[in-house]
Every structure is written in C-alpha cells, then in structure tokens.
Amino acid sequence: MEKQTSPYRWGMVVDLDRCTGCGACVVACQAENNVAICGKKEIAEGRNMHWLRIERFWVGEYPNVRARFLPVLCQHCRDAPCEPVCPVYASYHNPDGLNGQVYNRCVGTRYCGNNCPYAVRVFNFYSHQWPKPLDNQLSPDITVRPRGVMEKCTFCVQRIRRAKEDASGEGRLVRDGEVQPACAQTCPAEALVFGNLADPRSRVARLVRSPRRFRLLEHLGTHPSVYYLKGGGREHV
Amino acid sequence: MKRRTFLQLGGMTAAGAWLSGCRSANERLIPYLVSPDEGVTPGRAEYYASACRFCPAGCGILVRVSEGRAKKIEGNPAHPVNRGKLCARGQAILQELYHPDRVPQPLKRTGPRGSGKFTPISWGEGLSLLAGRLSALQRERSTERLALMTTQLRGTLAELADRFVAAFGSPHHIRFDLLAPDWLRAANRRSFGQASLPWYDIAETRYLLSFGADFLEYHLSPVHYGFAFGRMRQGRDTVRGHFTYVGGRMSLTAASADRWMPVRPGSEGALALGMARLILTESLYDAASMAASGLWPERLAAGLEAYDLPQVAQLTGLPQQVIAEVAREFATTPPSLAMAGEMVAFQDNGPEAVRAVQLLNVLAGNLNRPGGVFPGGSVAGPENSFADLLAFVERMRGDRIGVALIHGDPLHTIPPVTGFPEALARVPFVVSFSPLLDDTALQADLILPDHAALESWGDVIPPVAPRGTVIGLMQPVVTPLHDTRQFPEVLMATARELGGGMAAAFPQQSYLEMLKEAMKKEVHPAGGIDFETVWVDLLRQGGLFKTEGKGGKGYRWTAEAPVPAPAEPRFAGDDKRFPLHLQIYPSTAFYDGRGAPLPWLQQLPDPMTTVVWDSWVEINPATAAGLGIGFGDLVEVTSPRGSLHLPAVLYPGIRPDMVAIPMGQGHRGMGRYAEGRGVNPLALLALADNGTGPLPAWNATRVRVARISKEGNLVTAGNPEGSYRGELIEI
Ligand code: SF4
Ligand code: SF4
Numbered sequence: 001m002e003k004q005t006s007p008y009r010w011g012m013v014v015d016l017d018r019c020t021g022c023g024a025c026v027v028a029c030q031a032e033n034n035v036a037i038c039g040k041k042e043i044a045e046g047r048n049m050h051w052l053r054i055e056r057f058w059v060g061e062y063p064n065v066r067a068r069f070l071p072v073l074c075q076h077c078r079d080a081p082c083e084p085v086c087p088v089y090a091s092y093h094n095p096d097g098l099n100g101q102v103y104n105r106c107v108g109t110r111y112c113g114n115n116c117p118y119a120v121r122v123f124n125f126y127s128h129q130w131p132k133p134l135d136n137q138l139s140p141d142i143t144v145r146p147r148g149v150m151e152k153c154t155f156c157v158q159r160i161r162r163a164k165e166d167a168s169g170e171g172r173l174v175r176d177g178e179v180q181p182a183c184a185q186t187c188p189a190e191a192l193v194f195g196n197l198a199d200p201r202s203r204v205a206r207l208v209r210s211p212r213r214f215r216l217l218e219h220l221g222t223h224p225s226v227y228y229l230k231g232g233g234r235e236h237v
Numbered sequence: 238m239k240r241r242t243f244l245q246l247g248g249m250t251a252a253g254a255w256l257s258g259c260r261s262a263n264e265r266l267i268p269y270l271v272s273p274d275e276g277v278t279p280g281r282a283e284y285y286a287s288a289c290r291f292c293p294a295g296c297g298i299l300v301r302v303s304e305g306r307a308k309k310i311e312g313n314p315a316h317p318v319n320r321g322k323l324c325a326r327g328q329a330i331l332q333e334l335y336h337p338d339r340v341p342q343p344l345k346r347t348g349p350r351g352s353g354k355f356t357p358i359s360w361g362e363g364l365s366l367l368a369g370r371l372s373a374l375q376r377e378r379s380t381e382r383l384a385l386m387t388t389q390l391r392g393t394l395a396e397l398a399d400r401f402v403a404a405f406g407s408p409h410h411i412r413f414d415l416l417a418p419d420w421l422r423a424a425n426r427r428s429f430g431q432a433s434l435p436w437y438d439i440a441e442t443r444y445l446l447s448f449g450a451d452f453l454e455y456h457l458s459p460v461h462y463g464f465a466f467g468r469m470r471q472g473r474d475t476v477r478g479h480f481t482y483v484g485g486r487m488s489l490t491a492a493s494a495d496r497w498m499p500v501r502p503g504s505e506g507a508l509a510l511g512m513a514r515l516i517l518t519e520s521l522y523d524a525a526s527m528a529a530s531g532l533w534p535e536r537l538a539a540g541l542e543a544y545d546l547p548q549v550a551q552l553t554g555l556p557q558q559v560i561a562e563v564a565r566e567f568a569t570t571p572p573s574l575a576m577a578g579e580m581v582a583f584q585d586n587g588p589e590a591v592r593a594v595q596l597l598n599v600l601a602g603n604l605n606r607p608g609g610v611f612p613g614g615s616v617a618g619p620e621n622s623f624a625d626l627l628a629f630v631e632r633m634r635g636d637r638i639g640v641a642l643i644h645g646d647p648l649h650t651i652p653p654v655t656g657f658p659e660a661l662a663r664v665p666f667v668v669s670f671s672p673l674l675d676d677t678a679l680q681a682d683l684i685l686p687d688h689a690a691l692e693s694w695g696d697v698i699p700p701v702a703p704r705g706t707v708i709g710l711m712q713p714v715v716t717p718l719h720d721t722r723q724f725p726e727v728l729m730a731t732a733r734e735l736g737g738g739m740a741a742a743f744p745q746q747s748y749l750e751m752l753k754e755a756m757k758k759e760v761h762p763a764g765g766i767d768f769e770t771v772w773v774d775l776l777r778q779g780g781l782f783k784t785e786g787k788g789g790k791g792y793r794w795t796a797e798a799p800v801p802a803p804a805e806p807r808f809a810g811d812d813k814r815f816p817l818h819l820q821i822y823p824s825t826a827f828y829d830g831r832g833a834p835l836p837w838l839q840q841l842p843d844p845m846t847t848v849v850w851d852s853w854v855e856i857n858p859a860t861a862a863g864l865g866i867g868f869g870d871l872v873e874v875t876s877p878r879g880s881l882h883l884p885a886v887l888y889p890g891i892r893p894d895m896v897a898i899p900m901g902q903g904h905r906g907m908g909r910y911a912e913g914r915g916v917n918p919l920a921l922l923a924l925a926d927n928g929t930g931p932l933p934a935w936n937a938t939r940v941r942v943a944r945i946s947k948e949g950n951l952v953t954a955g956n957p958e959g960s961y962r963g964e965l966i967e968i
Contacts, residue, residue: 067492188463
C-alpha cells in the first residue's frame with residue numbers, strides 16, 4: 001500500500017438502516033454537478049448520466065417480500081480498476097484518496113467504464129442540451145462535459161477544495177463535518193456520512209468501526225472508500 | 238492485473254522523467270497531468286434563505302446564487318422542520334424558475350377553450366379585462382357570482398385571498414387540495430375535541446405502527462419525518478425503533494418497515510379495533526392513559542365485542558397470530574406510536590378507520606408523551622373542503638358563477654367524477670394564474686402568470702412543527718426573468734383598479750408591505766429595536782423560528798367521542814366485472830402532479846419501480862401471470878368511470894387483488910417535459926356513496942385490467958430482472 005502523504009483520506013459511510021430510498025441524493029448530485037438531463041430514449045439505451053443511483057432489490061415473494069435500497073456511487077477505490085486502463089491518465093488517484101477524472105484529458109476509450117465493477121462511470125454518448133433559460137442553473141464551479149467524455153462522482157471535489165482552502169487560510173485542517181458532498185448534505189435520514197477516514201475521531205471513521213460494516217464486492221480487492229452499514233435489528237418478512 | 242500494473246508503471250516513469258522531488262508515486266503523476274482539479278473555478282457564491290412551498294410541508298431552503306443566477310438549492314439548517322435537509326422535489330424548484338416554457342407575460346385566449354391559442358397582452362390590458370368583468374358583476378349587483386379557487390393557502394396569502402372575495406361581496410373562496418389533511422383535522426375534532434394536526438415524535442419512539450401513512454414520501458412533512466426516521470433507527474445507542482406498516486401496497490415508506498401487513502383494502506379500521514380489543518382483553522393497556530381520557534376498559538371492550546381475533550383475521554385477510562403478535566408488541570414496547578394516513582382515509586369508511594387508529598394511541602398511553610403524539614402547533618384549516626368543492630360545482634352547473642379566478646391546477650388534481658371539468662366549462666370567464674400552460678390554464682380565458690417561487694415574497698407556515706411559532710419567509714433570490722407578477726400583487730392591483738370599497742380593503746401599497754406588517758405583529762420587537770433591523774435578520778435566517786414554549790392543550794379522548802365504528806367498506810364497481818381494487822397514490826417525485834414539468838424529477842427513477850418519464854400500473858406478478866401480462870406490456874385499466882392505457886409493472890409488493898397507479902402524470906400541457914406524458918389516474922375514479930352523500934374516497938374504486946400489446950414503451954433505469962438478484966451484493 002502506498003504511503004499516506006496527505007492528512008486526508010476522504011471516505012463515506014452509507015447506513016442502509018437509515019436509507020429510505022427517497023432519491024433526494026440523486027437530484028442533489030445532479031443539481032450540484034451539472035449532470036445532464038437525459039430523455040427516455042437515452043435511458044432506454046442504458047445511458048443515464050446519473051452519478052449516483054439507488055439500486056432497488058426485491059427479496060422474496062408476496063407476501064413475504066421486502067424491497068431493499070442501495071445507493072451506489074463511485075466507490076473511490078484505493079486499488080481502482082479504472083485507473084490503470086486509461087491510456088491517457090484521465091482516471092487518476094489523488095493523494096486525498098479521491099479517484100479523479102480529468103475531463104480535458106479523456107479521449108473516450110471507455111476502458112475505465114468497462115473495468116469498473118460498480119458501473120458508476122457514465123459516458124457522454126450524446127451532447128446534452130439545457131434549453132434556454134435552463135442553462136442558467138449550470139454551476140460555474142464545474143465544467144459541462146462535452147460529448148465523448150467519461151464522468152463520474154467526484155465526492156464533490158469542488159467543495160472539498162474550497163474547504164481545504166478555507167482551512168489552510170486559517171492554518172488548520174478541515175474540521176469534521178465542515179465539508180459534505182451534495183448527496184450527504186441533503187439526505188433527510190442522514191444515511192450518508194462523509195469525512196476523513198484518516199482521522200480516527202471523525203464521524204465516518206467511528207461509523208466504519210461498526211460491526212454492521214461491509215463494502216461492495218469486497219472480494220474483488222478494490223478497497224473502496226465507501227463503506228456500507230447493513231440494515232439491522234429484528235426483522236419479520 | 239499484469240496489464241494494469243504495466244500501464245501504471247509506464248505512466249509513472251513517463252511522468253517521473255519530467256518531475257522529481259515529489260512525495261509519492263501517485264503525486265508524481267498527478268501534478269504534471271492535472272493542473273486545475275477537473276476544471277474547478279473557484280469563486281464565491283452567495284446564499285439566500287427562503288422557503289419551499291412545493292408541497293405543504295414548508296421546508297426552509299438556502300439558494301446558492303452566483304452572478305445573479307440561482308444555481309443550487311439546499312436545506313436551511315436553521316429551519317426546525319427540515320434542519321438542512323431537502324427532498325428531491327424541493328431541490329428541483331430551481332427548474333421551475335428556469336423552465337423554458339414559462340408563460341412570459343399575460344395571455345388572452347383567441348382560439349376555442351383548450352386549443353392553446355392565446356395572444357400576448359400587456360399587464361395593463363390584462364388587469365383592465367379582469368376589472369371590467371368584475372365591475373360588470375358589481376353593476377349587476379351579483380357579486381356572489383365571483384369565485385376564487387386556490388389550494389389550501391396559509392398565512393398572509395390566505396388572509397389576502399379571503400379579504401379579496403369578502404370585500405367584493407362573494408362568499409366563494411374554495412380551498413381544495415386532493416391531498417390536504419382535512420380528514421385528519423376532522424378525525425381529531427371528533428376524537429379529541431380539537432382539530433389541530435398532530436406532531437408525531439418518530440425519532441424517540443420504539444414501535445412505530447403506520448396504517449397507510451406514507452410519511453417518508455408525502456404525508457404531512459416528509460423531510461421532517463424522514464429525518465426523525467433515521468434517528469429512530471440509528472440515533473440512539475441501545476434502541477433501534479421497530480416499524481410495522483399496514484396497507485395493501487408496499488409504498489416507499491412501507492419498504493423501510495420491518496414488517497409489512499398487506500391488509501385487505503378498507504379493513505384497516507377493523508384491524509386497529511381488533512388490536513385494541515386484544516390489548517384490552519389481555520390487560521396490556523396503559524391504565525393511567527385510559528383514565529385520563531375517561532375510558533373504561535371493560536365498557537370499551539364490550540363495545541368492541543364484534544372485533545374478536547377470528548373475525549378480524551377474516552376481514553383483513555391476515556393470519557390471527559400475526560395480528561395478535563403486532564398488537565402485543567405495540568402495547569408492550571413503550572413509547573409506541575400509531576399513525577393513520579391517506580391510504581386509510583381515502584377508503585369510504587376512512588373517517589372512522591382513522592379514529593380507530595387514534596384509539597390505539599390512547600390504549601398504549603402514547604398521547605402527549607415523548608415518542609408518542611402531540612398536538613402540533615395551532616394551524617387551523619378546512620375540515621371538509623370536499624363538501625365546499627361539491628357545492629361549488631353545483632353552483633357552476635347552475636350558471637351561478639360568472640367569473641372564476643383559479644390559482645393552481647384543479648383540472649388536473651380534481652377527479653373528473655366530481656363534475657368539476659364540465660361545470661367549469663360553463664363559467665363564462667375563467668382566469669388562471671399558472672406560470673406554465675397547465676390543464677387549467679389551457680381552459681382559461683385570461684392568464685395572468687404568477688412569479689416562480691424563487692422570485693416571490695411570502696410566508697410559509699408549516700403544518701408540522703414540534704411546538705411554538707415557525708414561519709418560513711420566502712424572498713426573491715433573483716430578479717424576475719419574465720414579465721410576470723406575483724399572484725397576491727395581482728389581486729391587490731385588481732382591487733385598486735376596481736376602486737371604492739375594494740381599494741379601501743387593501744390600504745398597503747404592496748404585498749411585501751402586508752407581509753412585513755404581519756411579521757411585525759408576530760415578533761413584537763422589543764422597545765428600542767426598530768423593525769427594519771428585525772426584518773433583515775428574519776430574512777437572513779429564513780424566517781421566525783420560536784420552538785420553545787406554547788405547548789398547546791394536550792390530546793385527550795373527549796367524553797362525547799363515540800367508539801370508532803368503521804362500516805363495512807364499499808367500493809364503486811361490482812366485484813364480478815371489476816375484480817381488482819385500484820389504489821392511486823401521490824408520486825414520490827411529482828407529489829400531486831406539480832413536479833411533472835421539472836426534468837430532474839422526470840429523470841429521477843421512481844424508487845420502487847425505477848421507471849423514468851412515464852406512468853405505470855403496478856400488478857402482483859401472480860395476477861399478471863393469470864392475465865397473461867408481462868413486464869412493460871401495454872394494458873387497459875377499466876373502471877366504471879372510464880379506461881386508460883398504460884404500461885404494466887410487475888410489482889411483488891402489492892396484494893394480488895389490487896393494482897396501483899401513481900398520480901402526477903397525464904398533463905395536457907405544462908411544458909415540453911410533462912405534456913402528454915403518461916396518464917392521469919384520477920380519470921378512473923368513481924365515487925362510492927354510502928348514503929350520507931359523496932365522500933372523498935379516492936381508493937374505493939374497482940377496476941379490471943386487460944393486456945393490449947407488448948408495446949408499453951416502458952423505460953426503467955434499473956434492470957427489472959437484475960435487481961431481483963440481491964445476493965450479488967449480499968445485502
Ligand atoms: S437521500 Fe438518503 S435516504 Fe434518500 S435515497 Fe439518498 S441515501 Fe437514501
Ligand atoms: S417536503 Fe415539501 S416543502 Fe419540503 S422540500 Fe420537499 S417539496 Fe419542499
């Protein structure tokens with residue numbers, strides 16, 4: 001494992017016992033990150049541009065049936081299968097543990113998307129429109145990705161950057177809870193918790209020690225920075 | 238792995254040749270390859286506090302504005318209702334502001350009604366057209382021929398609208414919302430002698446029992462209760478609150494339950510009374526609570542004689558042992574909490590069934606205690622606006638309404654079985670204030686477009702807040718995009734145009750002035766502090782949030798309250814020709830339909846079905862198999878009232894004798910994203926008349942379903958097959 005050179009290792013905890021599947025996080029992410037509006041046709045082709053999706057699983061059959069929700073976003077793997085396959089290093093790892101994507105470097109081979117076991121990378125197969133005056137909503141902090149470019153969840157890196165600037169201006173580290181991605185910020189049930197895994201006292205680090213913890217497709221050895229907490233307690237179906 | 242490592246090393250050497258002295262292998266790569274982190278351009282944005290009025294919950298919002306444009310909506314952490322959180326809809330109102338198909342200025346109808354042919358006019362012309370019609374009514378001394386129809390407004394807007402019709406000399410201000418909690422106010426009055434809406438302490442409860450109350454989606458205050466739900470589950474060190482849901486369809490809310498009880502539609506009240514009887518006969522009740530409410534256990538048990546376990550199992554279609562288990566758990570896990578919701582209230586025996594659920598809270602001692610239910614604030618409101626609506630329809634039918642001013646989209650949200658559409662067609666002059674050409678605006682003669690919410694002033698009083706005074710303030714966060722005017726301003730301008738008593742009724746120069754006066758009354762600034770300072774503070778923080786004190790009179794079962802007696806449920810349509818129960822429910826994304834024009838919400842996969850950009854009917858897989866219906870097939874759903882064509886979704890979480898359709902789609906207009914998309918299930922609804930007159934029993938219609946073709950054109954974001962295989966991810 002590489003040496004830790006930054007005081008931050010950003011990570012997230014998704015508490016499945018809290019998540020209600022409401023979808024607020026999906027819209028928050030789309031709004032924050034200039035994620036394209038996709039019509040029916042595009043989604044039918046499996047080309048929805050959402051960076052964050054809620055997987056819904058039916059378990060069992062009527063009347064002993066349950067529905068489960070699983071928010072899936074880029075897992076920011078420490079051993080990310082998407083990174084080494086990019087011929088132009090558009091998919092890279094930053095010292096804070098983020099798996100980044102350099103849009104102006106991406107040449108659209110889509111190797112990274114094919115290699116991602118979580119299917120969280122989305123490709124601009126089309127050039128997307130924001131009919132006027134809808135384009136006013138576009139955030140100036142984020143580039144609008146053109147056709148032919150791969151994109152995905154960044155943990156709202158623009159917010160992280162700003163928080164780091166603020167903190168270093170005051171000669172300190174970013175405080176726990178000071179920065180949150182848009183999804184975690186809006187989640188009504190507080191199912192999403194973001195923070196610095198390198199700080200053992202942070203809320204994420206404490207939650208990660210829960211016995212309910214697991215990671216998606218752990219056996220692949222990708223070492224995701226996103227941890228899930230199992231729904232728990234007495235259960236009747 | 239070999240190839241990956243190779244590429245990685247290759248990259249590192251290449252970069253390493255250029256750079257030296259960096260701290261890690263990764264960093265050696267990055268600074269060269271990436272200059273600014275993915276095109277981030279730092280620049281400070283400003284935040285404005287405002288409030289969301291998209292559903293009645295009234296959450297507080299913060300709007301990020303940069304260079305005069307609204308960019309992003311976030312929850313206001315200071316607001317006691319939503320504490321910095323927001324639902325999907327609340328974030329999407331940004332797209333209401335920037336919708337490409339907004340009505341940019343007043344329009345006058347030129348073609349026949351419904352043709353969508355309008356010609357743009359100036360505000361001066363629009364206002365004098367309206368004032369001309371109104372002064373004609375005044376001249377004819379028939380001012381009662383004016384009607385104003387709005388949703389259930391509160392605060393200054395309600396006051397202003399009431400004042401407008403009253404000053405004009407008309408008694409007709411109709412405030413009807415399909416989803417308004419009239420039924421809950423009425424039940425509270427009957428049981429507890431007070432009509433205030435409840436506040437449920439979900440966060441602190443240990444056993445939550447919801448009878449058709451979908452509090453995570455739309456019931457009363459979804460963000461408030463979603464927040465509380467997270468705390469109920471994982472907010473306490475040693476307690477994880479348990480959740481049981483009663484209802485024939487597994488809603489999004491029910492999906493989070495530990496136990497789902499798919500009860501036969503219309504038997505929810507019987508189930509509650511069966512549980513009550515068991516709690517009484519096994520002496521599991523809270524004696525102090527019974528005494529405080531003046532209830533005698535023996536007498537009450539005698540009154541519930543008919544609801545013995547075998548009988549209730551028969552009525553509900555649930556196993557006896559499950560009913561008994563839940564009743565015992567509920568009574569012995571204090572504090573517990575029972576809630577009744579729309580899916581119960583919209584049965585024809587709903588009013589009494591809701592009271593049966595309330596009785597459970599009395600038995601278990603959940604009234605006015607932490608983890609239980611409290612009277613929440615003092616928001617008064619209509620208790621039977623459905624009756625007002627029917628009376629209004631009668632008036633219009635009798636040609637006794639000359640001018641109808643309509644704020645909202647009743648043609649989309651009122652079931653046609655009420656006769657509303659035909660009756661409205663008889664009104665000679667209809668004015669709409671819709672910002673988009675919605676179903677109602679398309680039938681209007683004059684459209685005086687309202688501002689978008691983010692361009693408006695206003696006070697937003699949430700129906701659900703723990704206690705105290707909570708008033709959210711809306712302020713414009715951008716300069717208006719178009720030549721529109723805020724609805725209350727238009728009413729005031731019309732009054733001024735009419736002059737005389739009408740003008741005198743509105744001494745204020747603007748709605749803003751009126752709003753400030755109202756807030757001034759609320760805060761009583763202490764001596765020496767001038768109100769302007771207070772006002773700026775209020776705007777900055779998003780409103781007035783006084784959450785201490787003023788705990789109202791607690792709930793107590795009144796002496797006059799009869800024992801709840803839900804009648805045998807009745808349904809429109811006979812069970813031979815129409816073998817399936819129809820449930821309509823508010824869409825998670827669109828609420829009653831107002832969210833449909835916003836593309837973010839159309840694109841948001843429905844949480845339960847993952848369907849995008851469409852309507853669908855949910856059918857139990859076994860029922861579908863019997864009818865030869867496959868996933869995504871086009872089917873015809875027929876009720877005694879009419880039929881609709883839409884795609885089918887095989888839905889494991891619904892009773893085999895039931896189908897369900899979400900509300901919200903099927904708009905005739907409302908802009909490019911909503912127009913002509915999906916169906917409006919309200920068209921299917923018939924009214925069950927139980928002898929006392931029509932009731933708002935929206936879930937008491939029966940239907941039949943037949944397959945038409947494979948061409949349902951249904952699109953889901955998730956793979957309907959793949960998502961069945963949960964074991965892949967081992968959750
Ligand atoms: S906002 Fe929170 S509760 Fe809603 S789907 Fe996302 S993670 Fe789950
Ligand atoms: S719950 Fe209602 S008021 Fe709150 S954000 Fe959502 S739509 Fe707006």
